[in-house]
């Protein structure tokens with residue numbers, strides 16, 4: 322009986338150690354890290370809230386003041402690339418949005434935007 326209990330405890334400890342390691346790596350690479358790409362499929366569950374501060378259509382960039390994020394990022398203003406010209410045309414300073422970003426080509430890029438009314 323005590324042998325079985327110890328065996329289960331070892332499994333539990335191993336699983337916990339693995340999870341916290343994965344968590345730490347996620348936090349580290351989750352935002353603004355130019356060289357890491359989030360796993361595909363993560364984007365949809367990671368809508369962030371923000372306000373468009375400035376749109377630079379010539380450069381294909383937009384500055385967004387985003388709210389504090391679930392991953393621990395405090396609120397701040399960041400510049401994102403916008404590759405989709407249709408999306409870029411829709412953006413205006415002052416808009417409240419929910420958005421998904423991805424680190425493509427070593428810079429944060431907007432991949433999806435929803436307007437918040």
Ligand SMILES: [Cu+2]
Pocket residue numbers: 352353387394397398399
């Ligand atoms: Cu940020």
